[in-house]
Amino acid sequence: MENIIEVKHLSYRYGKEQRPALNDVSFDVHRGEWLAIVGHNGSGKSTLAKSLDGLLPFTEGTVTVDGLELSPATVWQVREKIGMIFQNPDNQFVGATVEDDVAFGLENRQVTREDMIPRVKAAIEEVGMHDFAQREPSSLSGGQKQRVALAGIVAITPSILILDEATSMLDPLGRHDMLELVSKLRRDQKLTVISITHDIDEAANADRILVIDDGQLVQEASPAEIFALGEKLVDLGLDLPFTAKLKAALKKRGIEPPTNYQTMAEMEEWLWQSLSNT
Amino acid sequence: MxxxxxxxxxxxxxxxxxxxxxxxxxxxxxxxxxxxxxxxxxxxxxxxxxxxxxxxxxxxxxxxxxxxxxxxxxxxxxxxxxxxxxxxxxxxxxxxxxxxxxxxxxxxxxxxxxxxxxxxxxxxxxxxxxxxPLDIATGLSSLMKPLRWVHVPVDTLAMMLSIALRFVPTLMDEATKIMNAQRARGVDFGEGGLFKQAKSLIPLMVPLFMSAFNRAEDLSTAMEARGYQDSEHRSQYRILTxxxxxxxxxxxxxxxxxxxxxxxxx
Structure with a gap:
């Protein structure tokens, strides 16, 4: 399979700190795949994401994006190919209204206004925000703001989308909608997706999962292999699904829940039944 | 207010x-x-x-x-x-x-x-x-355009003004949240003499400033990731007719x- 991103021996150190935030990390991203990168807070996964977009000047190693080696001379060309969504929905909303924000990336690329108008409109429609085009960010929910951020990326048609904990500040419903939208955009726009995440559902969407710990790549596996680890998932920096957390808490109190995987509704049903029996 | x-x-x-x-x-x-x-x-x-x-x-x-x-x-x-x-x-x-x-x-x-x-x-x-407010800002920066001749960074000023306006409600929300959090810890806002009132603003202003700086940092990263290099070499989506x-x-x-x-x- 063709590689769209190749990372070789990447290291990064913040300021004068002794411990490197990234330590000799090498991996490839295949064109069109969905790659999840998981790890604890402070494991270096966000640093890694920012390095791919040239937002942090890494000290050693090379990053090649779509055949271009990242350097101060090529950084703006590389950024043409990558769209990035960050964690806080408010802190990446630049424009005064939805429309203005979607247009921001196009304005930076000096697209003419005649070209911009249809592209902005199409991008807003693509993410299902056409009823909100004139709205100001303060009247939008976190999930809606992240959709607008996605529209801003759709408008500039990159080939890679990086989600840097983009769903971590959303409520469960907003998170679900966002992931569904990313899946749709990935199909429609033939995007390669890299998602940095704690969220198990987001990681489950991936074709491949990389586990980072203490600035180093410690594991590479398919979601099925990773999820087979059960409660050890927490050690990798992933949040357990709510039902798994509940089961663990019940076990601690000496209540034996069913061991097979359960959805939220099944768990609720089981809880109701066992509670009414006593 | x-x-x-x-x-x-x-x-x-x-x-x-x-x-x-x-x-x-x-x-x-x-x-x-x-x-x-x-x-x-x-x-x-x-x-x-x-x-x-x-x-x-x-x-x-x-x-x-x-x-x-x-x-x-x-x-x-x-x-x-x-x-x-x-x-x-x-x-x-x-x-x-x-x-x-x-x-x-x-x-x-x-x-x-x-x-x-x-x-x-x-x-x-x-x-x-x-x-x-946004239209006033757009209007002002459009009226200031002739000042480009004397090297006033009109476009940068316009960008700053528009971002400042966009963050007013965000920071207002944040201030309300911090005030509530500090009230829960026993701070009285708007009580006592002038000196005491001014002093009670410290537990509001310090976290507000810290968060504003963090936001600014995040925002500049996001702007750079979206291809923002400088204010002069950009096209305009919002125009006045x-x-x-x-x-x-x-x-x-x-x-x-x-x-x-x-x-x-x-």
Whole structure:
């Protein structure tokens, strides 16, 4: 399979700190795949994401994006190919209204206004925000703001989308909608997706999962292999699904829940039944 | 804060709302010139009719404008009283004691000052009530464009202004949250003497500033990731278009100007 991103021996150190935030990390991203990168807070996964977009000047190693080696001379060309969504929905909303924000990336690329108008409109429609085009960010929910951020990326048609904990500040419903939208955009726009995440559902969407710990790549596996680890998932920096957390808490109190995987509704049903029996 | 009308936008659909913000900004300045040109009953009469007509055209109820005057009432009263008591002698003297003179000239003048204040506040309230802050910012930066010739970074200033406006509600929300959190920890806001009140603001300002700096850092990263290099080499999505109604409004104002020139006491 063709590689769209190749990372070789990447290291990064913040300021004068002794411990490197990234330590000799090498991996490839295949064109069109969905790659999840998981790890604890402070494991270096966000640093890694920012390095791919040239937002942090890494000290050693090379990053090649779509055949271009990242350097101060090529950084703006590389950024043409990558769209990035960050964690806080408010802190990446630049424009005064939805429309203005979607247009921001196009304005930076000096697209003419005649070209911009249809592209902005199409991008807003693509993410299902056409009823909100004139709205100001303060009247939008976190999930809606992240959709607008996605529209801003759709408008500039990159080939890679990086989600840097983009769903971590959303409520469960907003998170679900966002992931569904990313899946749709990935199909429609033939995007390669890299998602940095704690969220198990987001990681489950991936074709491949990389586990980072203490600035180093410690594991590479398919979601099925990773999820087979059960409660050890927490050690990798992933949040357990709510039902798994509940089961663990019940076990601690000496209540034996069913061991097979359960959805939220099944768990609720089981809880109701066992509670009414006593 | 909530009854402070000046600086708030009232979304309605009227001719005044639809005017080009550049036209409105320039007309507001021009209007102030008109107000200072007026100096007798007829010219002030013309201005009052003018102002009421503009308010009527905006579909905003007069009550909003009266509310807009309220916070400035003391300033107006102070100026009017000063004018009334200390005008130079002129005309009939009604009252004289030590250095205080109430003269015919003083009474008439303070009346005019009162009307001037009222008119200017009403018109500027009309500007802010009928124009979104964002449009005012766009209008201002568009009017400042000639300053590029003297190397003023107009585009950067416009970008800063627009981002500042966009973050006002975000930071207001944040301030409310922090205040509530600090109240839960036992801080009294707005209680006690001036010194104590100022001191109680510290647990609000410190976290607010810290978060604002973090936001600024995040925002600059996000802007860079979205291809922002500098403000000069960008195209514009939001543009203003001068329309027939803007020209028509200008013509009306110029007719008003001519009328005031014709009727004022020279």
């Amino acid at each position: 909530s009854n402070f009308i000046f600086g708030r936008y009232l979304p309605l659909n009227s001719v005044v709302h639809r005017l080009d913000p550049r036209a409105k900004l320039m007309l507001s300045f021009f209007y102030i010139v008109l107000v200072f040109m007026a100096n007798n009953l007829v010219t002030y009469g013309i201005l009052i009719v003018f102002t009421l007509a503009a308010i009527f055209a905006s579909k905003i109820s007069l009550g909003f404008f009266l509310k807009g005057i309220r916070p400035l009432l003391w300033l107006i009263v102070f100026t009017v009283v000063l004018q009334l008591l200390f005008s130079p002698a002129g005309g009939h003297v009604y009252f004289h004691w030590a250095f205080i003179n109430i003269t015919q000239y003083g009474v008439v003048n303070s009346g005019y000052i009162f009307i001037r204040f009222l008119l200017i506040i009403m018109m500027s309230t009309l500007l802010t009530l009928s124009t979104q 001068w329309q027939k109604r803007d020209t028509v409004t200008w013509i009306i104002f110029i007719i008003g100007f001519a009328a005031i020139l014709a009727f004022r006491r020279w």
